[in-house]
Amino acid sequence: MADRPGIAGLAFRQLRYENKVFWRTPIAAFFTVFFPLMFLVLFSALFGNEVIEIPGRGSFSVAQFYAPALAAFAAGSATYTNIGVGIAFARDQGILKRFRGAPLPAPAFMIGKIGSGIWIAFLASSLMLAVGVVAYDVSIDLERMPAALITFLLGAGSFAGLGLALGSLAPTGEGSPAIANATYLPLAFASDVFIAVGDPPAVLDFIGKVFPLKHFVNAFQDAFNPLTTDLAFRPGSWAVMAAWGVFGALIAWRFFRWQPRHRTRKSRRERRAEAG
Amino acid sequence: MSAIEVRGLVKSYGDLLAVDGIDLTIEAGEVFALLGPNGAGKTTTVEILEGHRERDAGEVRVLGFDPASESRDFRERIGIVLQSTSVIPELTVTELIDLFGAMYPRPRKTGEVIEIVGLTDKAHARVKTLSGGQVRRVDLALGIVGDPDLIFLDEPTTGFDPSARRNSWSLIQNLRSLGKTILLTTHYMDEAQNLADRVAVIAGGTIIAEGSPDTLGGRAGAGAKISFVRPEGAADMPGMFRVEPGHDGLISVNVDDTTAALHALTEWAVRRGIKLERLSVTRPSLEDVYLSITGDAGNG
Numbered sequence: 001m002a003d004r005p006g007i008a009g010l011a012f013r014q015l016r017y018e019n020k021v022f023w024r025t026p027i028a029a030f031f032t033v034f035f036p037l038m039f040l041v042l043f044s045a046l047f048g049n050e051v052i053e054i055p056g057r058g059s060f061s062v063a064q065f066y067a068p069a070l071a072a073f074a075a076g077s078a079t080y081t082n083i084g085v086g087i088a089f090a091r092d093q094g095i096l097k098r099f100r101g102a103p104l105p106a107p108a109f110m111i112g113k114i115g116s117g118i119w120i121a122f123l124a125s126s127l128m129l130a131v132g133v134v135a136y137d138v139s140i141d142l143e144r145m146p147a148a149l150i151t152f153l154l155g156a157g158s159f160a161g162l163g164l165a166l167g168s169l170a171p172t173g174e175g176s177p178a179i180a181n182a183t184y185l186p187l188a189f190a191s192d193v194f195i196a197v198g199d200p201p202a203v204l205d206f207i208g209k210v211f212p213l214k215h216f217v218n219a220f221q222d223a224f225n226p227l228t229t230d231l232a233f234r235p236g237s238w239a240v241m242a243a244w245g246v247f248g249a250l251i252a253w254r255f256f257r258w259q260p261r262h263r264t265r266k267s268r269r270e271r272r273a274e275a276g
Numbered sequence: 277m278s279a280i281e282v283r284g285l286v287k288s289y290g291d292l293l294a295v296d297g298i299d300l301t302i303e304a305g306e307v308f309a310l311l312g313p314n315g316a317g318k319t320t321t322v323e324i325l326e327g328h329r330e331r332d333a334g335e336v337r338v339l340g341f342d343p344a345s346e347s348r349d350f351r352e353r354i355g356i357v358l359q360s361t362s363v364i365p366e367l368t369v370t371e372l373i374d375l376f377g378a379m380y381p382r383p384r385k386t387g388e389v390i391e392i393v394g395l396t397d398k399a400h401a402r403v404k405t406l407s408g409g410q411v412r413r414v415d416l417a418l419g420i421v422g423d424p425d426l427i428f429l430d431e432p433t434t435g436f437d438p439s440a441r442r443n444s445w446s447l448i449q450n451l452r453s454l455g456k457t458i459l460l461t462t463h464y465m466d467e468a469q470n471l472a473d474r475v476a477v478i479a480g481g482t483i484i485a486e487g488s489p490d491t492l493g494g495r496a497g498a499g500a501k502i503s504f505v506r507p508e509g510a511a512d513m514p515g516m517f518r519v520e521p522g523h524d525g526l527i528s529v530n531v532d533d534t535t536a537a538l539h540a541l542t543e544w545a546v547r548r549g550i551k552l553e554r555l556s557v558t559r560p561s562l563e564d565v566y567l568s569i570t571g572d573a574g575n576g
Contacts, residue, residue, distance in 0.1 A: 003381045004352070010379060017367070017375050024366040024402075094362025098418070101326060101358070103351040104379045259328065 007108050014104075014112020015119070022082065022120055032082060033124045036074035037131060039194070040066055049136050052226075060139065060226040065196070067132030071125040072155055072220040073193045076213055078121035080159035080166065081180040083113055087167025088176035092260050100258035110252075114160040121156040138224070147232040148223035151241075155216035158241040161248030162212075168255040184213075192217050212244040277340060279304045279426055279457040280325060285334035287320055294320045296481035298334075302474075304425075307448070307458045309472035309489075311465070313570055317481040318461045319359060319430060325459070326356050326428055339426055352380055355424035357415050359431050359461075365404035369395055369414055372403060373421050380422030392450075393417045394443055409436050416444065420451065427451060429460040433467060445470055465563035475562075477569055485569050493565040501560070502537060503528040505553035507545070514540040526554065 023029055040063065049061045090096050099109055132138030166183075170176035188194065190207040191214035197204065208214035215237035223232040280302040287295040295317045302308045312318050323329040324336065327343035327350065336343060341350040364372060370386055377383035390399050393413040398406060403414060412435060419427055429448070433441045448471050451458060462468055468475050469489045476486040477493075485493050502517075503526045510518070516537060521527050531537035534557060545552050 004348075005378055005381070013375060013378055017364075017371075020371070021364065021366045094358065094360050095364055097328065098356075098358065098362050101328065101351065101354075101356040102376055102379050102418075102422070103348045105348060 007105055007111075010104060010108035011111035011115065014108055015115040018086070018112055018116030019119065021086075022116065028082060028085075032074065032078045032120060033127060036070045036077070036124065037128060039073075040070050040128060040131060040136070043194075044136055051137070054226050057226055061137040063132050063136035064138050064224055064226060065221060067128055067136065067138045068221045068224045069193050069196075069217050071128040071132075072152075072213075072217045073188055074124040074128055075121035075152060075156045076159040076188075076216065077184060078124045079114075079117040079156050080163040080184055081177070082120065083117045083160055083163030084166025084170060084180050085173070085176045087113070087164070087256075088170040089173035091167075091257065092173035094260055096258040097260060110164070113164070114157070117160045117163060118153070118156045121159075122152070125152060139226075140224070144223040144232045147234070148220060150238065151216065151219040151223060151232075151234065154238050154241040154245070155212070155220065158212045158216070158245035158248070161245035161252070163248070164252035164256070165248040168252045168257070171261065187211055187213050190214065192221075212241045215240045277304070278302060278337075279306070279339060280308075280459065281335070281337040282321075282325070283335040285321065285324065285336060286332045287317075287324060287329065288332055293481055295324070295331075298478070298481070298483055300476065300483065302457060302459060304457050305452070305455050306473045307452050307460065307471050309468040309475040310459065310461045310478060311463075311468055311475055311566060312461075312478035316478045318478055321478065322428055322430055322459065322461055326354065327351070352422065353425045355419040355422055355427040357419035357427070357429045357432055359434075363403050363411060363414050363418065366402060368400050368402050369406075369417075370399045372414065373417055376418050377421040382423055383421055384423050386421070389417045389421050392420070392447060394440075409440050412436065413440075413444075416447070424456070426457045426459070429458060431461055431463065433462070433464065441467075465561065465566055469562045477566060479570050489562050492562065493569050495560060495562070495565045498560055498565075499530055499532040500534045501528055501530050501558050502534070502541065502556070503558075504541075504555040507550045507552060509548065509550070512544075514544055517541060 022032075043066050044063055047062065049063050051059045051061055053059050087096070129138065129140070133140060166176065166180060170179055187207070190200075190204045191211070192208070193213070200208065215234075219232070219234040219237040222228060222230075222234060225232070278301050280300060282298055282300040285295050285298040285300075286293075298317070298321060300321075310318050310321065320329065324331050325338050325343055327346060330344050339350065339353055341347055343350060367375070369390060373386045373389055377386055377389070387396075387399070390396055393416050395410060395413055395417070398410060403411060406414065412432070416429075416432060419429070432448070433444050436444065445467070448458060448460070452471075458471075460467075460471065472489055474487065475489055475492055476483045478484070487493070487495075505525060506521045506527050514537075516531065517527055517529055519527055519529060529537075538557065541552070
């Protein structure tokens with residue numbers, strides 16, 4: 001059909017719609033954007049923002065390490081938690097079913113979801129770095145920004161894929177934030193987000209190496225790290241992040257449902273009651 | 277080509293048979309009402325036709341498509357008004373209708389749709405601030421924004437006040453006059469009577485009666501009920517009326533030949549100079565017929 005709307009245009013409309021819903025849900029906006037920012041403020045207040053002198057490169061603040069780590073953390077939660085919880089709730093409310101009953105191609109829906117998650121992640125991470133620069137003397141090395149951008153896109157993309165998986169597997173909307181936090185926050189502790197452990201126990205080390213968050217955090221930190229001088233390209237970490245993103249997308253491919261689950265159960269129960 | 281054609285439709289949930297061999301043909305341009313008690317299989321049937329559920333067995337063609345194919349061409353030509361209100365609470369009415377309208381090749385204009393469902397003064401209100409009845413009207417708007425050929429209306433006026441219901445009825449009649457096919461489920465017999473060209477009654481997963489609202493369950497051939505206040509000196513009334521009055525004080529008699537029975541009664545009354553207070557002749561309502569059909573099915 002000649003006048004049929006294109007997938008790209010529909011995906012962009014979906015993206016804008018997801019963004020609107022995000023900013024109109026204050027609790028989501030708070031936890032995604034301002035909660036990680038609070039950590040930056042708290043860490044700096046608790047541990048002080050000491051200045052380290054590095055011979056030949058100048059002086060750097062401790063926030064030079066915190067801010068990128070928390071920026072990566074915020075990006076992960078903007079994608080993983082928001083997308084996962086958003087899908088689970090929208091399914092319970094029958095919103096996904098309504099999309100399914102309209103001629104919205106599934107790829108347009110998915111691209112809108114992922115794109116909106118990555119865009120919000122970009123805003124949250126940029127805000128974190130901007131506050132770092134303005135308030136805590138974080139300095140940005142333009143030469144390393146291409147690597148930072150690649151790391152960011154792969155990291156956010158990875159957690160967007162895992163968010164789709166979370167949304168597909170979570171049994172109910174109400175239970176989904178608990179699942180998201182119970183998986184993401186412990187992982188953050190094992191992934192150098194809050195405290196960088198110099199010589200971690202074997203288990204933590206293993207978790208950090210296998211899951212994508214530590215790769216994301218460390219690769220992103222490297223693009224701001226004053227102790228190193230390379231351009232911070234980290235193909236090994238990028239590969240791990242990409243693999244997890246694809247894995248999440250495959251889980252979603254297999255288990256994603258448009259229909260609310262509880263309604264089927266309820267109506268079955270009702271029918272049984274009536275039949276009996 | 278018929279708009280909807282169903283042969284031997286079967287669907288079960290676990291060991292519970294929800295739809296047990298339904299045959300149904302709905303012609304293009306028809307308004308068809310599916311009636312039946314809760315749990316009779318109405319919603320399951322409609323959801324299979326919409327493409328929301330998969331069937332276990334049977335042939336289904338909707339506008340020539342198999343709804344289970346999930347084709348975009350199919351979904352461009354149908355409009356669905358769901359039973360549960362499931363609209364995005366954070367968006368305004370205009371934003372929501374814009375979002376869904378953009379998915380169709382030839383959508384109706386958003387402002388026009390909002391006017392049709394009577395929400396013009398709420399056009400820029402967020403959905404979560406609307407009342408239940410207003411949200412149902414948003415539902416209705418989403419069902420028609422794509423200007424579909426076939427519209428599914430699952431209990432479209434449940435929870436409406438009488439004036440909102442009348443407005444929805446005139447909207448549905450309006451859609452019919454545009455040549456749209458409408459499949460409607462409802463609990464309200466007056467709704468089916470007013471809107472539907474044909475009705476079918478589902479119970480226990482099968483269709484137990486089908487016809488126009490005026491002929492369903494032999495309604496056209498059924499006699500009428502004559503009732504009146506028992507007059508003084510009723511002893512020599514025509515025999516068929518010599519019955520005890522009901523709890524309402526009225527003598528009520530079901531007759532097969534209304535004309536003859538009424539003639540006998542009034543001829544007697546005029547001859548005796550008696551006025552028959554509250555004399556009325558009523559035919560069984562669709563609701564009477566529905567209750568007797570579904571009651572039989574429940575007992576049988």
